[in-house]
Amino acid sequence: MLTSESLARIDREIAKYPADQRQSAVMAALAIAQEQQGWLSSEAIESVANYLGMEPIAAYEVASFYNMYDLKPVGKYKVSVCTNLPCMLSGGVDAGDYLKKKLGIGYNETTPDGLITLKEGECMGACGDAPVMIVNNRRMCSWMQPEQIDKLLAELK
Amino acid sequence: MAILGALNPMLSVGLDGDNAWRLADYVKRGGYTALRRILEEKLPQGDVINEVKKSVLRGRGGAGFPTGLKWSFMPRSFPGDKYVVCNSDEGEPGTFKDRDILRYNPHSVIEGMAIAAYAMGAARGYNYIHGEVWEIYQRFEEALDEARAAGFLGSDLLGSGFNFDLFAHHGYGAYICGEETALLESIEGKKGQPRFKPPFPASFGLYGKPTTINNTETFASIPYIINLGGETYLEAGKANNGGTKLFSVSGHVNRPGNYEIPLGTPFATLLEMAGGMRGGRQLKACIPGGSSAPVVPAAAMMDCTMDYDSISKAGSMLGSGAVIVMDETTCMVKALERLSFFYYEESCGQCTPCREGTSWLYKVVHRIEHGKGRPDDLDLLSSVTTNIMGRTICALGDAASMPVQSFIKHFRDEFAYHIEHRKCLVPVDVQRAGSGFFTATV
Amino acid sequence: MEIEIDGKVAHVPDGSTIMDAAQQLGAYIPHFCYHKKLSIAANCRMCLVQVEKAPKPLPACATPVTNGMRVFTHSELAVKAQKGVMEFLLINHPLDCPICDQGGECQLQDLAVGYGGSASRFHEDKRVVFHKDVGPLISMQEMARCIHCTRCVRFGQEIAGVMELGMASRNMHSEITTFVGRSVDSELSGNMIDLCPVGALTSKPFRYSARSWELSRRKSISPHDSIGANLTAQVKNNVVLRILPRDNEDINECWISDKERFSYEALNSPARLRKPMVRVDGALREVDWNVALDYVSHALKDVVSNSGAESLAALASPQATLEELYLLQKLTRGLGSGNIDFRPRRRDFSADSKLGGVPWLGLKLSEIKDLDAAVVVGSFLRKDHPLFAQRLRQLAKKWGKVSLLSVSGDDPLIKLHAQVTVSPAELPLALAAVVKAVAQLKGEAVPAGLEAVKPCPTSESIARSLLEGNKRAIFLGNAAEQNPHAAQLHALASELARLTGASCGFIGEAANSVGGYVAKAFPTALNAYEMFAQPRKAYILLGVEPELDCHHPQQAVAALKGAALVVSLTSFSDGAARDYADVLLPIAPFTETSGSFVNTEGRLQSFNGVVRPLGDSRPAWKVLRVLGNLLGLPGFDQDSSEQVRDEIVPAGEGFVDGLNNSINGVPLSLPAAVGFLQRVADVPIYFADPLARRAPALQKTHDAVAPTARMGGQTLQALGLTDGATVRVWQASGEAVLTVRVDEAVPAACLRIAAAHVSTAALGDMFSAINVERA
Ligand SMILES: Cc1cc2nc3c(=O)[nH]c(=O)nc-3n(C[C@H](O)[C@H](O)[C@H](O)COP(=O)(O)O)c2cc1C
Numbered sequence A: 001m002l003t004s005e006s007l008a009r010i011d012r013e014i015a016k017y018p019a020d021q022r023q024s025a026v027m028a029a030l031a032i033a034q035e036q037q038g039w040l041s042s043e044a045i046e047s048v049a050n051y052l053g054m055e056p057i058a059a060y061e062v063a064s065f066y067n068m069y070d071l072k073p074v075g076k077y078k079v080s081v082c083t084n085l086p087c088m089l090s091g092g093v094d095a096g097d098y099l100k101k102k103l104g105i106g107y108n109e110t111t112p113d114g115l116i117t118l119k120e121g122e123c124m125g126a127c128g129d130a131p132v133m134i135v136n137n138r139r140m141c142s143w144m145q146p147e148q149i150d151k152l153l154a155e156l157k
Numbered sequence B: 001m002a003i004l005g006a007l008n009p010m011l012s013v014g015l016d017g018d019n020a021w022r023l024a025d026y027v028k029r030g031g032y033t034a035l036r037r038i039l040e041e042k043l044p045q046g047d048v049i050n051e052v053k054k055s056v057l058r059g060r061g062g063a064g065f066p067t068g069l070k071w072s073f074m075p076r077s078f079p080g081d082k083y084v085v086c087n088s089d090e091g092e093p094g095t096f097k098d099r100d101i102l103r104y105n106p107h108s109v110i111e112g113m114a115i116a117a118y119a120m121g122a123a124r125g126y127n128y129i130h131g132e133v134w135e136i137y138q139r140f141e142e143a144l145d146e147a148r149a150a151g152f153l154g155s156d157l158l159g160s161g162f163n164f165d166l167f168a169h170h171g172y173g174a175y176i177c178g179e180e181t182a183l184l185e186s187i188e189g190k191k192g193q194p195r196f197k198p199p200f201p202a203s204f205g206l207y208g209k210p211t212t213i214n215n216t217e218t219f220a221s222i223p224y225i226i227n228l229g230g231e232t233y234l235e236a237g238k239a240n241n242g243g244t245k246l247f248s249v250s251g252h253v254n255r256p257g258n259y260e261i262p263l264g265t266p267f268a269t270l271l272e273m274a275g276g277m278r279g280g281r282q283l284k285a286c287i288p289g290g291s292s293a294p295v296v297p298a299a300a301m302m303d304c305t306m307d308y309d310s311i312s313k314a315g316s317m318l319g320s321g322a323v324i325v326m327d328e329t330t331c332m333v334k335a336l337e338r339l340s341f342f343y344y345e346e347s348c349g350q351c352t353p354c355r356e357g358t359s360w361l362y363k364v365v366h367r368i369e370h371g372k373g374r375p376d377d378l379d380l381l382s383s384v385t386t387n388i389m390g391r392t393i394c395a396l397g398d399a400a401s402m403p404v405q406s407f408i409k410h411f412r413d414e415f416a417y418h419i420e421h422r423k424c425l426v427p428v429d430v431q432r433a434g435s436g437f438f439t440a441t442v
Numbered sequence C: 001m002e003i004e005i006d007g008k009v010a011h012v013p014d015g016s017t018i019m020d021a022a023q024q025l026g027a028y029i030p031h032f033c034y035h036k037k038l039s040i041a042a043n044c045r046m047c048l049v050q051v052e053k054a055p056k057p058l059p060a061c062a063t064p065v066t067n068g069m070r071v072f073t074h075s076e077l078a079v080k081a082q083k084g085v086m087e088f089l090l091i092n093h094p095l096d097c098p099i100c101d102q103g104g105e106c107q108l109q110d111l112a113v114g115y116g117g118s119a120s121r122f123h124e125d126k127r128v129v130f131h132k133d134v135g136p137l138i139s140m141q142e143m144a145r146c147i148h149c150t151r152c153v154r155f156g157q158e159i160a161g162v163m164e165l166g167m168a169s170r171n172m173h174s175e176i177t178t179f180v181g182r183s184v185d186s187e188l189s190g191n192m193i194d195l196c197p198v199g200a201l202t203s204k205p206f207r208y209s210a211r212s213w214e215l216s217r218r219k220s221i222s223p224h225d226s227i228g229a230n231l232t233a234q235v236k237n238n239v240v241l242r243i244l245p246r247d248n249e250d251i252n253e254c255w256i257s258d259k260e261r262f263s264y265e266a267l268n269s270p271a272r273l274r275k276p277m278v279r280v281d282g283a284l285r286e287v288d289w290n291v292a293l294d295y296v297s298h299a300l301k302d303v304v305s306n307s308g309a310e311s312l313a314a315l316a317s318p319q320a321t322l323e324e325l326y327l328l329q330k331l332t333r334g335l336g337s338g339n340i341d342f343r344p345r346r347r348d349f350s351a352d353s354k355l356g357g358v359p360w361l362g363l364k365l366s367e368i369k370d371l372d373a374a375v376v377v378g379s380f381l382r383k384d385h386p387l388f389a390q391r392l393r394q395l396a397k398k399w400g401k402v403s404l405l406s407v408s409g410d411d412p413l414i415k416l417h418a419q420v421t422v423s424p425a426e427l428p429l430a431l432a433a434v435v436k437a438v439a440q441l442k443g444e445a446v447p448a449g450l451e452a453v454k455p456c457p458t459s460e461s462i463a464r465s466l467l468e469g470n471k472r473a474i475f476l477g478n479a480a481e482q483n484p485h486a487a488q489l490h491a492l493a494s495e496l497a498r499l500t501g502a503s504c505g506f507i508g509e510a511a512n513s514v515g516g517y518v519a520k521a522f523p524t525a526l527n528a529y530e531m532f533a534q535p536r537k538a539y540i541l542l543g544v545e546p547e548l549d550c551h552h553p554q555q556a557v558a559a560l561k562g563a564a565l566v567v568s569l570t571s572f573s574d575g576a577a578r579d580y581a582d583v584l585l586p587i588a589p590f591t592e593t594s595g596s597f598v599n600t601e602g603r604l605q606s607f608n609g610v611v612r613p614l615g616d617s618r619p620a621w622k623v624l625r626v627l628g629n630l631l632g633l634p635g636f637d638q639d640s641s642e643q644v645r646d647e648i649v650p651a652g653e654g655f656v657d658g659l660n661n662s663i664n665g666v667p668l669s670l671p672a673a674v675g676f677l678q679r680v681a682d683v684p685i686y687f688a689d690p691l692a693r694r695a696p697a698l699q700k701t702h703d704a705v706a707p708t709a710r711m712g713g714q715t716l717q718a719l720g721l722t723d724g725a726t727v728r729v730w731q732a733s734g735e736a737v738l739t740v741r742v743d744e745a746v747p748a749a750c751l752r753i754a755a756a757h758v759s760t761a762a763l764g765d766m767f768s769a770i771n772v773e774r775a
């Protein structure tokens, strides 16, 4: 189920840890599997577990514990908005509301065209740049005033 | 530029250019001279630790534990592997300094860790980087490659016979992994659930081996301490509060961002550096050390200097140096509701008081905020917090309780008003204006 | 270390916790997550106590004792902390004890009485947790009751050796679950039910069949394997409704296997034989006991006088009690026949006359934890001996080097030092390689007969493990005892023991594998194999079902069908005995009779019946005694099973005499290879005995799926077969039609086809040549 490209990336992660500690690469491996598939199906979790020589339930514990893993399908773009207090003071909640209105969906929902899933995130470690949001766990967007949000949405197609 | 302002800076000196993070730039700024000197002079390990002790550097991750002392806990003659681990998980709401250190000055962390590894006899290290800052993680990986290629990492560092390799581990969204033993569990490929201590990481850490964990900023300060000498570093701050520190200022100020100032600098000065209050409004309260620290009302805050002792005297904690500034447009109930949600969400779920207690706290504050408060709710909240505090495996239980206690203590009237009138003392449109977000109608 | 708890002083070793010290003093500290056999989680926080000079209450289960420590378990601070935790545990817990299956035996309920508040201050909605289906044994219907102590998770990781349950998610949404939709399959899984302090994990077969306070608790001993696990049978209205472990640190610790826990369902099976039956005009008819016994005694006398005593043979199950085995051999010998045996699954009896004494484990079970190295030869460890395997698992986790030389590469879930997997015919060779490696390492002469053996690096590493440390052991498992070269394996293991100073012994197949020898139920004429290979006129069967329990069932059934008289003492009416038996005598299973088992370490354990015999069943020792009387034989006048036992073993002895694993006069020689394809027959755990076979819940588990023809990929290719193909397999004139499954754990050129199942009962020897072709 994992492509050879994914496996090669996972191997690079495994190499960071002592030889008898393959399990240490599970977070990275799950992230790579999620990138490949768009989300983490139980088959994907199981392949990762088998590849690293751990019990599937142990990999599932990890996948369900860290909140950047998606155990259900999400839209092509997952936009997570930080609404924690420091961001809230500088418009984080407002930015979320703005997005909800523009997309016509609430948090944890996906636009009918399957393009965008909206998530409420926790502190992203970028409170000085509020409002902040992250696209697909990777791209951090700072100072997201309405104008910047409009630009972002125009770009996500 | 990265660090928006600084007084008497060290860490943030010379970080203006786009390539400040590159090895070449770092070396030009005097980087890796500390490591090189230690290796070339074969400085005894004890001397390195002593220099750090002299600096009175206190951990920048939140607890403020003296770093030199921590290093001296590592067993000297241990037959197996030992590890140094950097905590860049930075998930404490309000804190965003480690991100900038890694973004603009990653080699200072690498050098600091290499020095630490030398001092404690560790051959391997990991830097655990917050999940949400992918670009920073990628950049750090690149910096590691540079350092490895230049012989600052790997085997036989600069021909000294000393081996140290360092790897980056990317988090994936769990605040609790900032707690050092949860972080170790996470590196081991498990859920980030804190371990019961004792045993402490110095005797049973990563993979069961002796391990020292420090914050990013702590490690980044090490090269400067070695270069300047511990005493000079100490003098940059004030007694018992050595050196300079980065403060992440967020909330209702004109220029949120990171500021490096000597410990002991007045809060007023910091506030001024951050451009003062947004829209010229009045300061209502400030959380001076990250969301887990007790809130301090305006008047008391204005009397503080930014150091461990002064903030502690004001009934709070310097913590990670995250200064969350709130002006008069802030509804304290709503602010607390959001914080309580955070701790409820981020509890790892293993210990009873935290798992059950944080959800109870949140549900009650949520009810109050939504006009369903009961007259005895405030007593209930205090009682629940006392049942959590000091009874959990890690400090998240305390971290969840302190905001609740301090918000109610200092703003009891506002909470009581909410319960009685089923609405906020601060009108909703006033609150909205505070955020400065352009509320367009779509 | 000296510690004072509530004013009482204890002395404990360094590294002890406050909880350890409290237990030593008999002081009770409330707790949920703590369990003496599991790692410390310290997550429930119920055990918070006050420690002098500590600013906060500390968890007793995890806090190490320091010298001079003073602890207060009932101080205001401690009780306040404990009550606080109890309140947290209860806010989301359903408060419906009256309808909870755990009601009356719930630790939360018990403690809530002492530590819970009266009125709830929690006005929010309670947590909702969805139920899970994890198979036929454990119910996870009521997961909202879970208090997240993680005992079940730790049990899987640490004791069962396989993590099947985990705590997924985080915060108050944490929940115990298997990996998406999977069942819990460990052969030790039922222990999680006992470990669960609340009603979250419950027994599916038992659920809602009784309230705990309606049950009386009676002691018993497990008949299922050679460990002799101590049991508590819970009884209501003369019916066994539940079997639980009874703590015995020297034997089963606090565990039992699922086979021991759930086989009780067969005791209440509609297939129980309730009345004696005699074949009249070709059909079995119910008759009264006196009619049946009269018939049997006359028929036996007829056979003996018409055809000679040697035309009679008796075969007993090794699960029969010591007293039953003893009286059966006495009766058989009284009639003049030496054709008596209790080892139906054996093939090679050539060691019988060469034994130094009663074969046994070679050491005490409780000594396993102190071994430096152990080598197991020929065993499907987990499935043959779940608790014995568990002890080795713990040993391997500490320091012991455990190696396995066997006929299948199944994962024993033990951190093995080395594993060698060969065909049954090559097993002696593999063991010989270790023997030779030891001799070479010690610079001693290579034992005669092993000149041609070439040790490989693995055998050398096993050899080295046996030469290090002070305490080492060699264990011969079921597949070694049942091997056609069992005597060779025994001789080789003895030689290895001699060379290394290790102990050598047999794990033993069943509850009385040692007891059968003590009762002298072994042959002086034809053995369990020969008595069918050379058909007899009359057979007495005691608790055995030869069609499933014999090494060569096809041959056994043919002989039984051809016999003039077959008397089966059995608890069940639904076996193949319906076809071949002339008399069925309903005997009481272990819960309905008194008796004794001698476990593998030679420990004599006597027990009483826990319920009255069902229907007209009678304890078999009584039946045999009356038969002895009717036959006019001397020495059949015992009034109780105790009197019978005292005839065998001196009263008051805890362990039997004469245990000795030496073997003399079996020269070492290596067997020739078998033709291309050899059968490897395991005895699947839930087909292994008449009770397990009839326990409905066990029969729904993964371990009870019907046998397939398993082989490695290379064998598959060589045979031109494909995975999933239907094949016809045959040995002699019997055949079976099975599905092919690729299984790389099967040694090359072998076909693994389980024994003890109706679908394979027509086949022949467990470990000989077999043929296969596409069906
Ligand atoms: C809930 C919790 C979260 C924490 N988060 C962080 C964090 O994000 N970064 C950090 O450096 N330390 C964090 N800490 C503190 C660490 O456990 C640890 O004390 C610190 O990394 C030690 O480094 P220092 O001595 O250099 O400060 C956290 C502690 C707790 C209890």
Ligand code: SF4
Pocket (backbone or CB within 6 Å): B176, B193, B194, B346, B347, B348, B349, B350, B351, B352, B354, B355, B392, B393, B394, B395, B396, B397
């Ligand atoms: S206090 Fe909370 S976060 Fe910390 S270990 Fe306990 S449950 Fe986990």
Ligand code: FES
Pocket (backbone or CB within 6 Å): C030, C031, C032, C033, C034, C041, C042, C043, C044, C045, C046, C047, C048, C059, C060, C061, C062
């Ligand atoms: S028994 Fe000590 S914390 Fe659970």
